[in-house]
Each structure stands twice: as structure tokens, then as C-alpha cells.
Amino acid sequence: MMQRTQGLVIRVSDWSETSRLATIWTRDFGKLRVLAKGGRRLKSNFEIALDLLNWCSIVVIRKSPGAMDLLIEAQVLEGFPELRRQLPALYAGYYLAELLGEGTMDDDPHPNLLDEAVGALRDFGGAGERLGLRVASFELALLSELGYRPRLTHCVDCGRSIKPGEGLYYHPVAGGMICPGCRERRRGGMFLNGVVWHRLQELLANPTAWRSGPTESRAVRVVTESAITHWLGRRPRLSPYLSSWR
Ligand SMILES: [Zn+2]
Structure with missing residues (x-):
């Protein structure tokens, strides 16, 4: 099924002589791994669009789970020069x-x-x-x-409100502040x-x-x-x- 969405190119690698593999973080499907056939050989729009950190409009053919999705169109919307x-x-x-x-x-x-x-x-x-x-x-x-x-305003463990005068203790594993x-x-x-x-x-x-x-x-x-x-x-x-x- 062919679908259009927008996404950010977050990884690109060569797949074969003529194709590239890209990971695109899309608005509608989240992280997608797509195959762009002809992406290297043709110097097509793909070549320009499939640059790391480009914000693109794309068309993909979504395959069944386990099979790779195909990228059939990609245009740069923003390249953040x-x-x-x-x-x-x-x-x-x-x-x-x-x-x-x-x-x-x-x-x-x-x-x-x-x-x-x-x-x-x-x-x-x-x-x-x-x-x-x-x-x-x-x-x-x-x-x-x-x-x-x-969580910054209350103790992660007991819920008590955090008072700066008692010392501010942050614990990354707990996920926030810990009271005395x-x-x-x-x-x-x-x-x-x-x-x-x-x-x-x-x-x-x-x-x-x-x-x-x-x-x-x-x-x-x-x-x-x-x-x-x-x-x-x-x-x-x-x-x-x-x-x-x-
Ligand atoms: Zn506590």
C-alpha cells in the first residue's frame, strides 16, 4: 500500500551498488527502515533527499511485517543549512x-x-x-x-514536596528528586x-x-x-x- 508522510532522515547506508537503506523517523509510522532502489546510481531525487538530518516528504510502499518497506519518492522540505x-x-x-x-x-x-x-x-x-x-x-x-x-518538585519515593533548603538531591535511576x-x-x-x-x-x-x-x-x-x-x-x-x- 502506497502512503505519503513526512519524516526526518536519521540514518543512511549503502545496501548494494544501486540501492540505499535509510532510517526515516516519520510522522505517521514512527521509525521506518526503507529501501531506496536506484538511490546511488541514478543521482535521482533520492540522492539529494537521503542526506542525514534532512526533513523530507516521502512516499513509501509498506510491506508486510518482516519485509522491508520501499521508498519510492523523497523530496527535501528543509535541509537546515x-x-x-x-x-x-x-x-x-x-x-x-x-x-x-x-x-x-x-x-x-x-x-x-x-x-x-x-x-x-x-x-x-x-x-x-x-x-x-x-x-x-x-x-x-x-x-x-x-x-x-x-520529577523535580516532589520526592520520587514518598511524594513529599522538595524544599531547596534541605538540599537538592537528584537521582537519575529513580527519575527525579529524593527527599532527605x-x-x-x-x-x-x-x-x-x-x-x-x-x-x-x-x-x-x-x-x-x-x-x-x-x-x-x-x-x-x-x-x-x-x-x-x-x-x-x-x-x-x-x-x-x-x-x-x-
Ligand atoms: Zn522521600
Whole structure:
């Protein structure tokens, strides 16, 4: 059955002399692995469209489960040129593609998350010194959309409200803050300063909060990266490339 949708190209590899294999994170079907026949030989629209991090309009023929879907049309809607002019921003884009590709299942669409991803790719190129905070904003949106939203205002274990005066203890495995009474049972957490704790709440509540206010990128990303690492089950491969500016 032939179907049209939009999607972000998150992985491309050669399949044979004449075809390419692409992973496209689509609005309607979630992560799709598609075969593009003639993608290399013909220098067709495929050649241009199937570039990593391109936002495309595509037509696929969906096969039965187990068989590979066929990509029969692809046109670039947006190529994020600003992103590709700066290495830190480009690495942030590759990182985003890794999280979408490795952290989600096939055929599990999340249109809100896709919109978040496209918005982040639009912002990365111009974010400058706020790039780390913009990445953190996307990480938090992803965790929220997939059911791993960090709990910051109440203790994960007992539900008691968190009071900054008692020390702010964040635990990535627990998925949020731990109150003093529950701390003894939860080793391996980290203490946050009040600015970082507030910043995390602002970023969770407001998708444009990264644009203003204190940056605190490095300290914020220590928290978001630990949450991402726990969610993914390992440290993302691109993480070392982000650490210079996080
Ligand atoms: Zn507690």
C-alpha cells in the first residue's frame, strides 16, 4: 500500500551498488527502515533527499511485517543549512538522530516528538553559547514524550514536596528528586544547586525557556545527560563530541 508522510532522515547506508537503506523517523509510522532502489546510481531525487538530518516528504510502499518497506519518492522540505555550517551544532544534530534512532521502536509514532526534533534542528545552528541549553531542552522534551519526564518538585519515593533548603538531591535511576528522609536508600545521586534545579523546571515547563535567563548549560546537561543515559541504557555514542561545550 502506497502512503505519503513526512519524516526526518536519521540514518543512511549503502545496501548494494544501486540501492540505499535509510532510517526515516516519520510522522505517521514512527521509525521506518526503507529501501531506496536506484538511490546511488541514478543521482535521482533520492540522492539529494537521503542526506542525514534532512526533513523530507516521502512516499513509501509498506510491506508486510518482516519485509522491508520501499521508498519510492523523497523530496527535501528543509535541509537546515545553518546547522551544517558549525561543527558543534552538527554534532548536536547527530546526537538528536542517535537518540531518535536508538531509543525508539519501529512503528511507534510520536508526532509531538518529531515536531520537537525539527524545532531543535532549526534552532541548533543559531543557538551559539546556548546550544547546550537547547540540547537539554530537547532531551527533556524527549524524556517527557516517552514517559520518562524527570520529577523535580516532589520526592520520587514518598511524594513529599522538595524544599531547596534541605538540599537538592537528584537521582537519575529513580527519575527525579529524593527527599532527605529517603536519601539513605538511594545512593548514586547528585546534589544540584538551586539555580540548576529552577532551570530544569523552566526548561520542562516552557519550550522557549532556553532562549533567556542564566545558561548554566554545563550543570544542566550533567543532569539531562544522566537521565538520557539511564533511559537509553548506555551513554550515547555522540556524548563525547558534545562534552566540550555542554
Ligand atoms: Zn522521600
